[in-house]
Amino acid sequence: MPCPGPAARAPALIRNGNSMAAWVYRFGPDHTDGHAGLTDELGGKGANLAEMSRLGLPVPPGFTITTRLSRYFFANGQTLPAGLETEVRDAVAAMGKITGATFGDPVNPLLLAVRSGAAISMPGMMDTILNLGLNDATVEGLARRSGDERFAYDSYRRFIEMYGDVVLGVDHGLFADLLDNFKNLNALASDTEVSAGQWRELIERFKEAIRSETGQDFPQDTNEQLWGAIGAVLRSWRNDRAESYRRLHAIPDDMGTAVTVQAMVFGNRGETSATGVAFTRNPATGTREIYGEYLPNAQGEDIVAGTRTPLRLTEKARAEFKAKDASLETAMPDAFAQLKDIFARLEAHYRDMQDVEFTIQEGKVWMLQTRSGKRSAEAALKIAVDLVGEGVISRDEAVMMVEPEALSHLLHPRIEEGVAKDVIARGLPASPGAATGEIVLTSDEAEVMRAQGRRVILVRVETSAEDINGMSASVGVLTQRGGLTSHAAVVARSMGLPCISGAGAIRIDLAQGTVRTASRTFSRGDLITIDGTTGEVLAGAVAMKQPELSPDFATLITWADTFRGLKVRANADTPRDAVQARKLGAEGIGLCRTEHMFFDASRILAMREMICAADEKGRRAALARILPMQRSDFVELFRIMEGDPVTIRLLDPPLHEFLPRHEAELGPIAEALGITLERLKTRVAELSEFNPMLGFRGCRLAIRYPEITEMQARAIFEAAIEAEKTLGRPVKPEIMIPLVAFRREFDILAGVIRNTAHTIEAQHGCRLSYQIGTMIELPRAALRARELSEGAAGAEFFSFGTNDLTQTCLGLSRDDAAPILSNYAGKGIFDRDPFVSIDEAGVGELVRIGVAQGRAGRPGLKIGICGEHGGDAHSVAFFHALGLDYVSCSPFRVPIARLAAARAAITARRRGAV
């Protein structure tokens, strides 16, 4: 047995045929080298085949070539190392001993399946070849031994198709066309009507097509076939789809793929044979029931391709979906019982729901794959909570089992009950949740419109790996074909996107840009709504409602709260936001953007008066009218937060945002303000800037017009006094000065705030309790953080404004970034969109410096973050590691942040424990 320890990592070049270290890891009923812990070496598939073999489950014997070979292959000009051939030959011979068949033997031929498999699942990205080992001679042997000539020739033609496509590079459509023509000429309705003789005839045409396309014959030498297939699988690691998938999922290029070679078992050996895929629980709901599909008398690719509509495994499912064809449970009760037993053993062993592939050959179940199954967010929650209830896993394991991002779609709206629905089509409820968007018909369109800020629903015949980007740019996916385990369904669930698959009644016309149902036609850009929970497609938009969060949600998030160190606050500007935030568990407000209180039609006039005032007196008069509105908003926020911290940011945006954009609007406004149009135009011109992001905003406004800060401080303090009275507990506002770069900016405005506090204390005869802090949102502020926090009069808290910090650190305007970001993502310059997940190496370095410096200036300084990154799981883990006190995010992302914070703490604890 090869040593899976250090020797397994020895460079290939110093190995040779005599060495102990091996390229090949065998698995089978009598001897298995690998195990589930070796996914880096063997890929997920190979490692779990080995693990299942060790468990004594029925796995066709075979071997896996380690991922080291993939790295060797690309590092050495796509050549193979010396010792490999012998190892493979020996392993194939060993398979022969187990199966009693011989590779290349015309009498009793051993047939092989050759599959790729990386450590991280990349579904459908790389290539697979089945039935390898068939040639003009062995096909006869297979026919004789199986007693089924039609099966043998069907298998042979499948092999030629796959081999021609994957290894020889012949367009797959060519074979499909030949088959279609042949069926038309011979009036054959489906593949199953094609006879053995007819397959033989077609095989000759296939071989001819290969000859004319490639200039060489289809190889009859089975060893040549095997090495051709191994090389093709290795090369497929670098095909465009795989590279793009890795970029999208931040999978390193040098991980490499393993190659698994396995004895074929046949689901297409007649009516007692079948192929299927299953989950050990329901991946959409999490219910503990066998869930999946099978096709009798078929091979695996028939299910994944979605070309035949598969049947249900259980009677319950068959009844629910009102399917006519028998479930596996009734059609093959014995095989179903085998599966049930296997699934129970798998769950007990892996301590998680499994996603398996199996083949039934003449009544016997063979396992071809097992892995942790992708699941909907609801299912993830239910499974995690159930497994704790079943005593299988611990609470921290449950928390680690649910991806925070998956929660996001539980928090998305669903269709309001009882509303009138204009149902135009129905399909399979492939991924729950509802969404309304404009119809797009290609992934490119989806990306373009998404970049324009539009919400789109991607409508496709079926999706493939090329559609990953388009799906991620859409708010929902609708396909004409494919089942619940089709590409569209699996990927949409993992993305938390609503999806309906197999809505067979729709017809897509790309040229016309239309989607037709029996009676109606919709065009690109028309609004539709999909309900991925029911499978209904609706015309237009409909009323949506907020989700009722399941008890499992509450249970898991409560467990999460016991693990996390980071506090989670919400960014909330209005009482409505604050109520929502409170419901979702926010422990305070981390960012209240006071300017958002002024865009209301009833208030903006006073704001405009302030902006257009000729002098300080005029500004003070307008501000005096704004004061009571602002105060009453703050009173509400303080009441809702019941004494929890509320961080209020002073006026921040460039003043021109309060003035109209279009000249036509100026006349009426000038009139309302009682100033001349000329004066208003002049003011608009004065305030217009080349780069507003880097202009007259943030504390710069208040340094110029300190009376704004005076009014805001007064509103905050008076509101605190009022709210304290009704709450009966102390209210301690945190006042935040934005866009500080220099200590003196902070000092000037902190002085205004403190003076206002003194005045109010004198007026009310009370002592105000409050803190003054600053946003850290400019590189200079992060670099000089010590200066900002030190001394009694320094900043009492920091909140990192990572949106602006990202803009300035990277020199990239968020408003202008879309085309640059998409170009850059395509070139692998960003691993992740830096406005979604914090750029740890760059922006994160400024945060790190800011934290260290800020706490050097003021030990124990309270530090939070209130950019969009506060609701992103990756970023939350980073902020946990930096020792921040809290994150603040939009209300709907509060649960995500709570879960992410818990996972970060658990991960850190586990690392520390190692």
Next chain:
Amino acid sequence: MPCPGPAARAPALIRNGNSMAAWVYRFGPDHTDGHAGLTDELGGKGANLAEMSRLGLPVPPGFTITTRLSRYFFANGQTLPAGLETEVRDAVAAMGKITGATFGDPVNPLLLAVRSGAAISMPGMMDTILNLGLNDATVEGLARRSGDERFAYDSYRRFIEMYGDVVLGVDHGLFADLLDNFKNLNALASDTEVSAGQWRELIERFKEAIRSETGQDFPQDTNEQLWGAIGAVLRSWRNDRAESYRRLHAIPDDMGTAVTVQAMVFGNRGETSATGVAFTRNPATGTREIYGEYLPNAQGEDIVAGTRTPLRLTEKARAEFKAKDASLETAMPDAFAQLKDIFARLEAHYRDMQDVEFTIQEGKVWMLQTRSGKRSAEAALKIAVDLVGEGVISRDEAVMMVEPEALSHLLHPRIEEGVAKDVIARGLPASPGAATGEIVLTSDEAEVMRAQGRRVILVRVETSAEDINGMSASVGVLTQRGGLTSHAAVVARSMGLPCISGAGAIRIDLAQGTVRTASRTFSRGDLITIDGTTGEVLAGAVAMKQPELSPDFATLITWADTFRGLKVRANADTPRDAVQARKLGAEGIGLCRTEHMFFDASRILAMREMICAADEKGRRAALARILPMQRSDFVELFRIMEGDPVTIRLLDPPLHEFLPRHEAELGPIAEALGITLERLKTRVAELSEFNPMLGFRGCRLAIRYPEITEMQARAIFEAAIEAEKTLGRPVKPEIMIPLVAFRREFDILAGVIRNTAHTIEAQHGCRLSYQIGTMIELPRAALRARELSEGAAGAEFFSFGTNDLTQTCLGLSRDDAAPILSNYAGKGIFDRDPFVSIDEAGVGELVRIGVAQGRAGRPGLKIGICGEHGGDAHSVAFFHALGLDYVSCSPFRVPIARLAAARAAITARRRGAV
């Protein structure tokens, strides 16, 4: 004698009357405590009075109260320490012994002058009180002992005026009005016609005015007078003018002022008395000659105020200026000889030109002040070079004597010889150089128009400390009144601004906004030209020529080159720039902005075609037409630089800069491009951005359109091959990739450049020698500099783009900063404009990190800087300290950078030697 060592720094609070450490440092013919090294303790004036006393020069005896008192005073609620009174009383008594007079004695009264004086000169910022000790009784004694009743009462009324103004806060204008009314009523033409009796009468009115304004009597107690004056001088440290001056000149607030109390000597004791100011050399030209002015029978403030036109000191000067009144040389030959002797001793002692104040009392010269004199740039050069020639100072001392910034105006244009000049007025040639600008009449106007990017000439009756900001915002200053040592003249020379003072023929009407001469009227905004070298004021603009640099300039700069470590390159985009840069000593080009080559009318069409092309093919076609133009420019640059390094930056600005701003221009351009107006409009809209500074520019352009980089690389390499042939020496271009934030951006474009190089090497059968580097102009690039430089394929050089780095680090757009900067400067938030002198603490920290990280990635990495800061002396010193290899600046600032680099090296060496 008090100990000037550690005890002098002991905190005031632990001192008491018995302590050895003293507040008071005496000076006089028999005993002197201080010396010139104690300017921090005694202020410049006090320290140099002590030094002159030690040298045995005639200095009226007195004492200086240390600056520690100023700090004590403000730290202790404006109170005075316990021991001070005794020390002052003893010191006054000692002065009495020397002079034979007694303070407060009605028979022979000792009179005092009380003056402020900080370690750094703040001319005219703080207050002075003369003739202190006069009251109704002592004035009689003074009259009797001097035998000049009129002198005594004139002195008394002057004292009351100053004391009323400075100590009691009575508006000075009140006294002036009383005097004017009195003269009108009594038909008196000038002050000299006022008799003793009339002064006595006026004195009563002055005292009455004080009573009615302040509710208290003018103090008759001479001790009360003294302590009132000391308190007022101390308080004047914090008056608005002084605070604003300190902010402008970055003088720390806690430096504090000393108070010097000195026995009065009288320049107003009749025709053998006088007061004067002088330079030991000509401060405008540097010529070794006595230069200055005096007023017979006058006190010091009469000269500084510019109210009487002063007379020349030397016959030569009198003849030159065709003055009628006698020079001091002929009027008081004996006193002139005393002065000449004193000046020679001062220069030998101080090893620099001195600026002195003196008083002649009845034929005897008394020195009241000496300090190093401010001088024009020409004079600074000549004096420094002459002093080396005279064996007085060394070459490094000469280099340290000339402020780099002063050179800037030597490099400004002067009026072309022989052009027609429309001379509208003449005045004194107060500060050399010529300038054309729009007329402004107030400093506020100057600042506002400057902020709009306009060039203005400040025209004032005379200037005062309040005009500092306005002067610095102007390109030249013209005053109606005042001499060569008037405020306007002194300040303009120190700023290197052209200035004409005392142009008596002009009349300024602020209300009308006009400047009139005898026959003509000019308005605000009209263009005029001033020639500060000749004193001529011209209507309109005239042809200017580049200065011929003096041999002294060449000598000093050559000496400087022997000291400096930093190389100095120029930012040059065109052959014309490059030639100019070469003339001024540039050692290569640090920044060639290739885009500047495309704004030429003949070239911009091809650029626009490239931008509007529908696809890569169209772009390549347009680029192919740009290639030969770009190549020929590069050939020229390489030839001019003769093998010295040339850094070429790839295309950087947002593409919309190449398209027209106004819609009206679009039609003809669409036609020229052969595309529809619609298409052009769409393209303009596509390229428009919210924050272009943070948008699609720099390397982001080339990542999207790599064919641009390919063309530019080809142009560079082909030009290098061609230039090498004609030069006969190797040309090694440095190709600079702008706006890099991520290593992969660099790798992608470096790959394009290297591939292009390989292609050209194959075509030409040669080996190209070149380097690829990057601008460090984003915070992320500085923070990740190690990643950018490391490995064989990393950046081979860095050039800090401190303009953009300042914009992003501070979050401040240069284009929008003007109003923010002026508001901030007024509030003391910036010490210096961060776009002029690098913000060392913030932006400088990023440079420091970038240098350390960059050299960690690639030991010995070549690093330069090519922002505007490369030509700023303060910044150059900072870059020297950080260990940069070179600075690059605009051609006209190359000599400034050379001198600044030398001074930085000398300063560092001296510090190291200590």
